[in-house]
Amino acid sequence: MTHAPTGSANVLTRHGTGPVGKIPDSLRDVEHAVTSLRDFYAWLTSYRDTEQSKVRRIPFTELKAWRFEGSTGNLVHDSGRFFSVQGLRVRDAPGSVPSWEQPVISQPEVGVLGILVKEFNGIPHCLMQAKMEPGNHNGVQLSPTVQATRSNYTRVHGGRPVPYLDYFRNASGHRVLADVLQSEQGSWFHRKRNRNIVVETTEDVELLDGFYWLSAGQLHALLAVDDLVNMDARTVMSCLPLTDPALPNLRPPDGDPRSLYPVDVDTIRTSLTRSLDPAHGALHSPGSLRNWFTGARADFEGEATLVGLGSIRGWHRTEDRISHESGLFFDVMAVDVETGSREIGGWTQPMIEARGQGVTAFLVQRIDGVLHVLVRAKHEPGFMDAVELAPTVQCTPENYTVLPAEAAPPFLDEVLSAPAEAIRFDTVLSEEGGRFFHTRSRHVIVEISPERELQEPDDFRWLTAHQLSGLVQHSNYLNIQARSLLACLHSLLCQTRGE
């Protein structure tokens, strides 16, 4: 790339000159879109009706091209690609159970999760794909434009080319709204990361079968539907720029940000809008937050080491699953997939199946009229960097039944017993259906009274939405559950005209 010499004055890019602000505008006016949600549902139903895939559990011996490796007992693919299931030995972790062993997915490849954005009638629309994944209990869910492992897009298995991949593999000539490597589930994956990328184009885009343009507002509104927007879509959505800290033009002309929002209009939407704008301030300064988070990382002294799957203690293999002796946590199992609609006709693969339904929740509170979110600095053994920011509550409640009551996660009771009028979001959403079988989490946002003085435990802090949005542009800050909930939080801006 070259730039013109200094005589030509306009080679530099300044923030705030682009169409930033149109994404939150779309959330605030969900009905402004090229097609209605009614049209979308009709399309989705018709797509689901033509989808012919069948998924069935199989014993490990029916896996084709997968085997338990002799020396380690690891579950590996004959090609050496895709992924493997290995063992993980954890020592000196913080919390009530410092040491354990478990199966873990090792997948060193960085996959691509990309959403293509294009304006129609001045409204940003996202190109979404109706995609069957074997782990989805309802078959088809809504995925990003591109959701591909490196093995997919380098076509190790000889499948068809990945549609729209070039927008993300070579984004020059387009506008990149987000591009960041993000962690996956640190309890189930060893150091797995995906590239989360959002590219805006002004080109004509051919609409292929199985794809649909939804406005940013419509897409967020659909988060309220159980098991529709898949995990990969949610994590990319969380990286969409809903705020830009460099943007002075978000501020009102008189310099007092409060004048934008009359004090007597104090809904969750207005307090969230304030929270997305740095001019409204935050309970904790950036320096104080960096000090807290860096301290949590620097003090971590545990270790997590890959070991042979055959050697881990407390886990037993039967003909069709590897389970913990307690009957808790998750199983490693296998499926056979028959389909006419995927790049290749059918396949078998191992998967992870959680034993219970998860709960992932944000407590939120209006502090001085600005919505704050309580996040936790949490260790998960599969993280590349030991500690990331997690939701207020992230657990599978059943897993704590065998432990003493004081081992239960902070705020779990508060979330489970929250009164209906305090619940701002409550939807059951699926984990990624390419690796996780019928594994789902209830996503909840609970608002506590502005009058309440809540003592932050050492590993918890109140952050604003703009602080979370700033961090999610960088790797290794927000874990996948926090990102999924951040997209749900943003959906609280959604408004239809009748409201």
Place this chain on the structure above:
Amino acid sequence: MTHAPTGSANVLTRHGTGPVGKIPDSLRDVEHAVTSLRDFYAWLTSYRDTEQSKVRRIPFTELKAWRFEGSTGNLVHDSGRFFSVQGLRVRDAPGSVPSWEQPVISQPEVGVLGILVKEFNGIPHCLMQAKMEPGNHNGVQLSPTVQATRSNYTRVHGGRPVPYLDYFRNASGHRVLADVLQSEQGSWFHRKRNRNIVVETTEDVELLDGFYWLSAGQLHALLAVDDLVNMDARTVMSCLPLTDPALPNLRPPDGDPRSLYPVDVDTIRTSLTRSLDPAHGALHSPGSLRNWFTGARADFEGEATLVGLGSIRGWHRTEDRISHESGLFFDVMAVDVETGSREIGGWTQPMIEARGQGVTAFLVQRIDGVLHVLVRAKHEPGFMDAVELAPTVQCTPENYTVLPAEAAPPFLDEVLSAPAEAIRFDTVLSEEGGRFFHTRSRHVIVEISPERELQEPDDFRWLTAHQLSGLVQHSNYLNIQARSLLACLHSLLCQTRGE
């Protein structure tokens, strides 16, 4: 921590209300400080005169409590703490030499590098320590307030407590200006990181023997002195906030940032000042830079694996060193240290001794009057995340004498042959003297003509100073050489009143 309920209106912190801007002010007026540089030099000379340490090379057999471990050949400490020298096997790295093996320092502990800041007469001052390190060819250099491994401050070796440590281990009640885990040399360390932290206090601070308050401007001005400000001080200095992208009040009232700086005043200082202010814009948008950098990381497919030091190919151990068969790169060697001034009286340890003097250089250019810095996305095998941003040139020129000419790093010739009038900074500075013996790099900043159209190679990009300052607040972006040069770049703001 609790916050007051919403009735009390002022619990939120807003950016731009603190004393930001005083650090660049200090650089622009170096003479405004509590003592003069002449006083500082007198103090330093007197300190050096009383410093009694003796360092001598020893054969490995004279190491006390260090040994070559039988099974691996690794050089380890009997306690299992401190650090070890192991082998590293690198495969499929980008560049002209994709595979090699080498010794590497493994030190899983996160150390603390902290600078304490306090205002005197309204000017921020940094508490610096005159510190002997065995690798320093000149004995004493200027180090941060605290420079301590975890083994130091948990007192594994039974030494004295680390002075001022509490400001950094528990910063509550003080103002945290920076706090971030930063990488160390990725060619010599395996995934080593240190906590870089700057804390401002308003308390009275007792001045202990061996410590000195220098204004931020004085400290930066001293970067121009060969081998004075040590590597640990330079990396912490690079994290000092010289710009705050959230600060609208840095902008002029009429909204045109150019009005702050008349066009006819176009020195390196004014172009650097513009470069520190996001309002002046940048050649590449944040999205475009994220796309470039994330792409470099996502495409990386190499691997670096720890192996036994005794098993690496191409390296030979004699009684007093481990060297590469080519005579290039570096040696592992050992020293005996006698001192009366350190926490313990004397010790022996292994060290790394580079064979040649390094060159680390930024090419800079004024683009539309805004200074830009050419950085490189570079793989080093010891990085936690494969690729970081490095200087335009970072190499030891002698290492390329055995390779074909086309293997020489881009822009190396340009830096080595730069005319005197293009050189804005040129100082020889030392690597960290606790691990590296007489190992030094020439730090150079070369300005190229604004008229020149320089084609950016794929792995290079022009960044502004505010873009670099934004990235250095997060882990794993700028490598240690880029951070060291960033501090040198900031020192170009330094001005004495006579100028």
